[in-house]
Amino acid sequence: MKSHVKYLWFNTQDRREYINITREVQEALEESGIQEGMILVSAMHITAGIYVNDAESGIIEDIDDMLDRLAPFGPDYHHHRTGEDNGDAHLKSILCHHQVIVHRTGEDNGDAHLKSILCHHQVIVPVTEGDMDLGPWQQIYYAEFDGRRRKRVIIKVLGE
Amino acid sequence: MKSHVKYLWFNTQDRREYINITREVQEALEESGIQEGMILVSAMHITAGIYVNDAESGIIEDIDDMLDRLAPFGPDYHHHRTGEDNGDAHLKSILCHHQVIVHRTGEDNGDAHLKSILCHHQVIVPVTEGDMDLGPWQQIYYAEFDGRRRKRVIIKVLGE
Amino acid sequence: MKSHVKYLWFNTQDRREYINITREVQEALEESGIQEGMILVSAMHITAGIYVNDAESGIIEDIDDMLDRLAPFGPDYHHHRTGEDNGDAHLKSILCHHQVIVHRTGEDNGDAHLKSILCHHQVIVPVTEGDMDLGPWQQIYYAEFDGRRRKRVIIKVLGE
Numbered sequence: 504m505k506s507h508v509k510y511l512w513f514n515t516q517d518r519r520e521y522i523n524i525t526r527e528v529q530e531a532l533e534e535s536g537i538q539e540g541m542i543l544v545s546a547m548h549i550t551a552g553i554y555v556n557d558a559e560s561g562i563i564e565d566i567d568d569m570l571d572r573l574a575p576f577g578p579d580y581h582h583h584r585t586g587e588d589n590g591d592a593h594l595k596s597i598l599c600h601h602q603v604i605v606h607r608t609g610e611d612n613g614d615a616h617l618k619s620i621l622c623h624h625q626v627i628v629p630v631t632e633g634d635m636d637l638g639p640w641q642q643i644y645y646a647e648f649d650g651r652r653r654k655r656v657i658i659k660v661l662g663e
Numbered sequence: 664m665k666s667h668v669k670y671l672w673f674n675t676q677d678r679r680e681y682i683n684i685t686r687e688v689q690e691a692l693e694e695s696g697i698q699e700g701m702i703l704v705s706a707m708h709i710t711a712g713i714y715v716n717d718a719e720s721g722i723i724e725d726i727d728d729m730l731d732r733l734a735p736f737g738p739d740y741h742h743h744r745t746g747e748d749n750g751d752a753h754l755k756s757i758l759c760h761h762q763v764i765v766h767r768t769g770e771d772n773g774d775a776h777l778k779s780i781l782c783h784h785q786v787i788v789p790v791t792e793g794d795m796d797l798g799p800w801q802q803i804y805y806a807e808f809d810g811r812r813r814k815r816v817i818i819k820v821l822g823e
Numbered sequence: 824m825k826s827h828v829k830y831l832w833f834n835t836q837d838r839r840e841y842i843n844i845t846r847e848v849q850e851a852l853e854e855s856g857i858q859e860g861m862i863l864v865s866a867m868h869i870t871a872g873i874y875v876n877d878a879e880s881g882i883i884e885d886i887d888d889m890l891d892r893l894a895p896f897g898p899d900y901h902h903h904r905t906g907e908d909n910g911d912a913h914l915k916s917i918l919c920h921h922q923v924i925v926h927r928t929g930e931d932n933g934d935a936h937l938k939s940i941l942c943h944h945q946v947i948v949p950v951t952e953g954d955m956d957l958g959p960w961q962q963i964y965y966a967e968f969d970g971r972r973r974k975r976v977i978i979k980v981l982g983e
Contacts, residue, residue: 636707662666
């Protein structure tokens with residue numbers, strides 16, 4: 504079995520952006536030399552998604568509209584009240600299910616977490632005879648829901 | 664490592680249909696001879712989904728009702744305006760994030776793309792001791808959201 | 824190729840609970856001895872989900888609020904009418920797409936099936952140099968949508 508890992512970095516200009524990363528995934532596959540296997544493409548942040556759909560500007564707007572209708576940007580999330588007694592953004596320890604998590608407060612991105620859940624944060628691309636085994640319209644997208652800072656995606660190729 | 668690939672074709676009578684493909688996935692596993700591994704089951708079109716849930720007609724209706732409530736069939740999607748200045752359906756080149764995509768216009772299936780995002784277009788089935796390692800009620804479904812034409816699903820088995 | 828399988832059992836006190844299982848997945852990885860690969864974490868019941876997001880109590884409440892807004896708990900699902908002519912809960916055979924499925928009737932958990940679809944029932948965790956290759960805030964959660972009975976999750980590690 505062979506494996507290959509590659510990381511993509513993003514720092515979008517807008518809060519929400521949808522970026523076609525099919526070419527980058529293809530490059531990672533070529534670097535791996537793998538002929539038969541799978542490629543995991545997975546957001547490493549919890550306010551972003553990965554999906555497979557159409558490289559068509561209208562459908563991208565429709566996806567954004569739907570996600571913002573189902574999980575609207577707004578001030579009313581429980582997530583935003585984390586540590587609000589402290590007045591402003593800082594680090595805080597939260598004991599959560601046996602694990603100490605250090606967390607920023609003063610968040611305004613509750614919607615982005617929810618959009619990530621709905622859109623899902625990862626896809627698997629099958630590899631057959633050295634190529635991505637995708638249908639004619641399938642393109643791989645990075646969905647940024649809380650951008651304007653450095654965020655990362657992992658591409659992991661496994662196979663032979 | 665061994666791998667095996669199989670494609671299923673569908674051409675449904677109705678626009679939306681939900682088809683149990685558990686037996687077909689089981690057959691692909693048997694053909695592969697793989698004892699320990701994973702099976703990727705993935706729609707190759709962007710207006711279809713794959714999910715794991717109950718082989719019960721009521722829940723299938725409920726899933727359809729929910730998806731059509733959250734992403735309703737209708738005329739008001741940006742996706743439908745692609746190339747509308749051209750009057751009717753034809754091919755058009757769209758330059759989208761470094762990639763030239765040839766795309767049909769005159770679409771009416773914006774809802775089907777969104778349902779595919781919400782439902783997700785793929786699942787992974789674990790394989791243990793030569794069998795699909797599923798829970799008692801888990802059945803694998805192909806969800807067609809824009810049928811009445813030939814569409815394809817990939818089943819990719821990887822393991823040993 | 825190496826593989827390792829492990830099952831987690833849950834029996835929650837509440838109907839809906841969100842349980843951080845990152846440590847348990849880490850333990851399964853250590854048991855496997857795998858250095859490069861993937862870990863499938865997948866609910867084996869159709870009224871539960873697995874997701875990756877924040878170990879922060881506010882966002883967990885927000886996820887629960889959203890899922891119950893999009894797929895509300897309630898009596899009005901088709902799924903609940905299964906076998907209702909029989910008066911009370913019992914077993915019944917349903918012939919569904921070539922497969923005989925034995926199914927309980929008198930269900931009240933239609934919402935839980937739908938929440939499972941929206942949340943998705945599985946994630947893949949990449950493994951690099953013997954560690955889970957997760958981003959700084961990524962934690963793995965079991966989402967119980969119809970608890971108070973024994974339910975199971977599979978952790979399957981594949982790699983080398």
